[in-house]
Amino acid sequence: MEILENVFNENRVLFFRTAQSPICEKALDYISQMKMSVVDFFGNVDYPRFSFRKRYIVSYNGFLEVHKIPAATIEELRSRNYHTVVFPYTVKGWQSYRNLLKVAAAIHAEEVILINELGVILRKKVSQFLFQERLRLLVLMVTLLPMMALINFWFIRDFFRLKRNAGKLYRVTSNTHVIGGTTDIEFSKEPSLKVPSQCNRIRVGCIARLDPIKGHVYLLEALSLIVKETPDVELILIGGGPELPKLQEYAGKLEISQFVRFEGMQQDIRKYLQECDIFVLPSLNEAMPISIIEVFAARRPIVATRVGGIPNIILDEHNGLLVDSQSAEQICSAIWRLIRDPELYMKIAENGYICFKDKHSPAAMGKKYLDVYSDLKINRGSKIWLCSSFDLNWIGGLNKYVEIQSKLLSNNGFNVEIRQPANLHFNTKCDLGKYILRVLPNVLGIHKEIIDTYVRKLILGYLLLKNVFLSRPDVINVHDVVAYAAFNRICRWLKIPLVLTKHGDLAKEVRLQHQCEVNSYLYQHMAEIEKYAYSKAQCLIAVDEESMSRFQKGLIVS
Numbered sequence: 001m002e003i004l005e006n007v008f009n010e011n012r013v014l015f016f017r018t019a020q021s022p023i024c025e026k027a028l029d030y031i032s033q034m035k036m037s038v039v040d041f042f043g044n045v046d047y048p049r050f051s052f053r054k055r056y057i058v059s060y061n062g063f064l065e066v067h068k069i070p071a072a073t074i075e076e077l078r079s080r081n082y083h084t085v086v087f088p089y090t091v092k093g094w095q096s097y098r099n100l101l102k103v104a105a106a107i108h109a110e111e112v113i114l115i116n117e118l119g120v121i122l123r124k125k126v127s128q129f130l131f132q133e134r135l136r137l138l139v140l141m142v143t144l145l146p147m148m149a150l151i152n153f154w155f156i157r158d159f160f161r162l163k164r165n166a167g168k169l170y171r172v173t174s175n176t177h178v179i180g181g182t183t184d185i186e187f188s189k190e191p192s193l194k195v196p197s198q199c200n201r202i203r204v205g206c207i208a209r210l211d212p213i214k215g216h217v218y219l220l221e222a223l224s225l226i227v228k229e230t231p232d233v234e235l236i237l238i239g240g241g242p243e244l245p246k247l248q249e250y251a252g253k254l255e256i257s258q259f260v261r262f263e264g265m266q267q268d269i270r271k272y273l274q275e276c277d278i279f280v281l282p283s284l285n286e287a288m289p290i291s292i293i294e295v296f297a298a299r300r301p302i303v304a305t306r307v308g309g310i311p312n313i314i315l316d317e318h319n320g321l322l323v324d325s326q327s328a329e330q331i332c333s334a335i336w337r338l339i340r341d342p343e344l345y346m347k348i349a350e351n352g353y354i355c356f357k358d359k360h361s362p363a364a365m366g367k368k369y370l371d372v373y374s375d376l377k378i379n380r381g382s383k384i385w386l387c388s389s390f391d392l393n394w395i396g397g398l399n400k401y402v403e404i405q406s407k408l409l410s411n412n413g414f415n416v417e418i419r420q421p422a423n424l425h426f427n428t429k430c431d432l433g434k435y436i437l438r439v440l441p442n443v444l445g446i447h448k449e450i451i452d453t454y455v456r457k458l459i460l461g462y463l464l465l466k467n468v469f470l471s472r473p474d475v476i477n478v479h480d481v482v483a484y485a486a487f488n489r490i491c492r493w494l495k496i497p498l499v500l501t502k503h504g505d506l507a508k509e510v511r512l513q514h515q516c517e518v519n520s521y522l523y524q525h526m527a528e529i530e531k532y533a534y535s536k537a538q539c540l541i542a543v544d545e546e547s548m549s550r551f552q553k554g555l556i557v558s
Helices: 002-011 021-033 071-079 098-106 126-164 216-226 244-253 270-275 290-297 328-340 342-359 362-375 396-411 426-437 440-444 448-468 481-494 506-514 521-536 545-552
Strands: 013-016 039-043 055-057 084-088 111-115 121-125 176-178 202-207 233-238 260-264 278-281 302-305 321-323 383-387 415-419 475-478 498-502 539-542
Touching (some): 111 126, 126 440, 216 244, 216 328, 244 260, 270 290, 278 290, 290 302, 321 328, 362 396, 383 396, 426 440, 448 481, 448 521, 481 521, 539 545
Parallel strands (some): 013 084, 039 055, 176 539, 302 321, 383 415, 383 475, 475 498
């Protein structure tokens, strides 16, 4: 009996429910693969989808911390002699996992396993984790004041530069190209058409991150109009983002919650492309939305707003239906047209599929990039960095574009590496948000959005300097203007070609998101970043025809 108990102690695992269900399932899959048979559960709500030996249900709100666990429970957990504790956690937002390590130490666990939604698994002794965290935090504290001073310097410099350049006319660099998006989604067989009038339930899909600029509120309002005529409809929202709680609340206010499925961010959207009958993209601004190409490839009709580069992809009533932005009535009307007119439905779906095959294939995109790099004397075998100041894991369209670009270049003999803020240690990124994003806006009176651009610029500059001498690239291709600002001066010093691929309109998106005027400092600051990047870029690539047309007219900022 004593030998058996020692075996249990050595393999005893305590699983904490410290993240959403999909992340918990990843962690539990890992536990199953490692054949950890003696598993107990701890959480503020039960988790019935796994056979746990013992369950601890403790009432607390927010993030798990030691002081939220009753002393008696901590003592009992200590007496169980857990060898390993497992914490699922999310890399979204600015909350570090340091609080989880403190919980592991409080119950005297030997080992910690941390698993996030990206499938990253960290497994170490608790003592090792805590030592590394203390050392990393000490280094951060030493460098924090110099970083804040640098950000303050950048702000003052940009403030006077903006004043000096007021009214200045910028000209876009002459070396410009248009390389639209594509999709590498493959189906086991050629997608088939299905007419919604033949279905028992009409499913409307939307593939877009949950962000104010994507206009989901107008799609919800359109759905509220549709359900007044029929209850046989369902809206499926594929994508994650900061607007989730507000959209869920708004759906409840419109009394349509039972008709809406929030599916979150999905790595594989093929099943949704096949499940839905109609797709809608209600954005307030877009450059080259990859989701439209994905819908084309799935042979489904789409309703989209007449904004940005969308009219250059969709010809109204040919391969899609165009509506005005911020118009729930027009979205509703367009959906009903497709439902009630099978011929129009089939024509639009078929023409979209032909458009994908003829104009937006991966091969066409790859050839254009090879031509651009060839002009820069960058040949096969060269090392290319693809960079963004945004975390590509959470920006679906940009992530897919960079992912496909990387795959196409790798298949053509290039050595490709992707650099982004996610390459920085997760807790360091969280601490930068905690100590800089929360402090400087209040101390200096600077808008948080401006400080955020400086933090992203700081992170990318650090990653470049950290890696460039060990693994010098032959060319760097950045995918936003903040990344260009981070790399431009360093690339000039090191004589590394810098290519800028333009996706969205930074100033316009900030104005729409924060409802600020064009003469506000926030808008003017973002516009100046765009003007500087597009006029100084050694090579500029636009993903949409609309931007190139605007540039040719001398209009840099939308």
